[in-house]
Amino acid sequence: xxxxxxxAGGWYTFIGPYIKNTQILICPSxxxxxxxxxxxxxxxxxxxxxxxxxxxxxxxxDAPAEALLLGETATAAGGSTWYYYSPKRYPYPYDxxxxxxxxxxxxxxxxxxxxxxxxxxxxxxxxTMISNSWSGWTAQPASAVQ
Numbered sequence: 001x002x003x004x005x006x007x008a009g010g011w012y013t014f015i016g017p018y019i020k021n022t023q024i025l026i027c028p029s030x031x032x033x034x035x036x037x038x039x040x041x042x043x044x045x046x047x048x049x050x051x052x053x054x055x056x057x058x059x060x061x062d063a064p065a066e067a068l069l070l071g072e073t074a075t076a077a078g079g080s081t082w083y084y085y086s087p088k089r090y091p092y093p094y095d096x097x098x099x100x101x102x103x104x105x106x107x108x109x110x111x112x113x114x115x116x117x118x119x120x121x122x123x124x125x126x127x128t129m130i131s132n133s134w135s136g137w138t139a140q141p142a143s144a145v146q
Contacts, residue, residue: 010082011070012036027072029107034080039073039101043086043137044117064118068136071114071124074103087132102129 012025012035019025027037044067061067073080084101104126106112112129115121116136128134
């Protein structure tokens with residue numbers, strides 16, 4: 001059950017049946033009530049605004065350890081959204097504040113916790129996230145339009 005916008009449900013609606021506690025979707029440092037504190041990298045995971053998640057085999061991703069899958073998001077009101085945009089495709093400030101829905105400064109020592117396509121997660125500085133030259137903003141699979 002996928003919709004075309006946050007009001008219809010985000011990526012987390014897909015994993016809902018597989019998790020026992022939805023609290024894992026909320027960052028303890030988030031200072032407002034939200035459904036989910038994390039969003040997918042829209043340009044890495046979607047083809048357009050109506051088709052929903054693109055998905056691909058892990059082997060189709062050129063550099064899965066560098067391909068951003070999801071991370072913390074922010075809105076001007078301090079909330080979160082289910083996706084954010086790559087500054088590589090939409091130079092900030094596409095979504096005026098914060099930059100392309102990327103927390104800046106991040107909630108964790110001026111950075112954010114992010115997950116990559118190979119399954120690992122790590123902290124990334126906000127300044128790295130808002131850089132359009134960061135390797136994490138490579139569209140996946142590699143044949144996708146950036």
